[in-house]
Amino acid sequence: MPIIIYAILEASPVNQTIAHILELLSVKSGIQFELLSTNVLTAIISAQTGVTSAICQEEVLRYAGIIDAIAQQYSILPMRYGSVAASSGDVKTLLEKNSESFVKVLKKVMNKEEYSLRLMFSRQQQDAQANEESVAVTQSLPGALQGNTENKRYLLNKYRQHIIEENRIKYIEHIQSMLIHDLQKITEFVEFNKKVTPAFIVDAVLLVDRSAKGELLAFVAHLQSIYPEHNVMLTGPWAPYNFAQIKLE
Numbered sequence: 001m002p003i004i005i006y007a008i009l010e011a012s013p014v015n016q017t018i019a020h021i022l023e024l025l026s027v028k029s030g031i032q033f034e035l036l037s038t039n040v041l042t043a044i045i046s047a048q049t050g051v052t053s054a055i056c057q058e059e060v061l062r063y064a065g066i067i068d069a070i071a072q073q074y075s076i077l078p079m080r081y082g083s084v085a086a087s088s089g090d091v092k093t094l095l096e097k098n099s100e101s102f103v104k105v106l107k108k109v110m111n112k113e114e115y116s117l118r119l120m121f122s123r124q125q126q127d128a129q130a131n132e133e134s135v136a137v138t139q140s141l142p143g144a145l146q147g148n149t150e151n152k153r154y155l156l157n158k159y160r161q162h163i164i165e166e167n168r169i170k171y172i173e174h175i176q177s178m179l180i181h182d183l184q185k186i187t188e189f190v191e192f193n194k195k196v197t198p199a200f201i202v203d204a205v206l207l208v209d210r211s212a213k214g215e216l217l218a219f220v221a222h223l224q225s226i227y228p229e230h231n232v233m234l235t236g237p238w239a240p241y242n243f244a245q246i247k248l249e
Helices: 014-029 057-071 088-097 099-109 123-139 150-183 210-226
Strands: 003-010 033-037 041-047 112-121 189-192 200-209 230-238
Touching (some): 014 041, 014 057, 088 099, 150 210, 200 210
Antiparallel strands (some): 003 041, 112 200, 189 200
């Protein structure tokens, strides 16, 4: 029977205390959870009782809720939705083959939680920035682009878009540089989304010690005060999905 894997955590002394939480989760979710352990690791699993032809939102949210409830109490490696093994024996083999990697990452996330920090352009600020930069582009226009022919206007527009985008990227890099300096006082684990989008100045995930939550909230409040023209959003705490990436054997 296929086995669903929810999370991996240290085997001892967690096994003596987690059973009660899993019992409560079983009553709430209708899922019968089990613990499968090796010498150093424990996997939280359940037997897959049915096969769904398509992923439904309700099922995904239920799975995420289970992970979240466990992560609030224990340091875990959360498994992505759809993590299924063919049998309990295969789960045990997975734990044994990847034991060293699992333990290494568990030490990294021990007593820590994941947060998402986003700093976004407001619509009004984007429009104002574009207008200001357009004036600057016109004032510093290269002689080769001066003129009023159709070809000159086309090249001018391309040049203007290039300068605006270049200035926007410099602005983003400046803020990110400042943020990384300040965030490193709270945590060394900061990852930026490298995909550039028009709306985002910063799109980052942080792995923060539970005891440093107050420092993080104070920093975000300060960020909101110095950048009132932008939208600042902090979400979490979450299970450390982005900091528990392992290449399985």
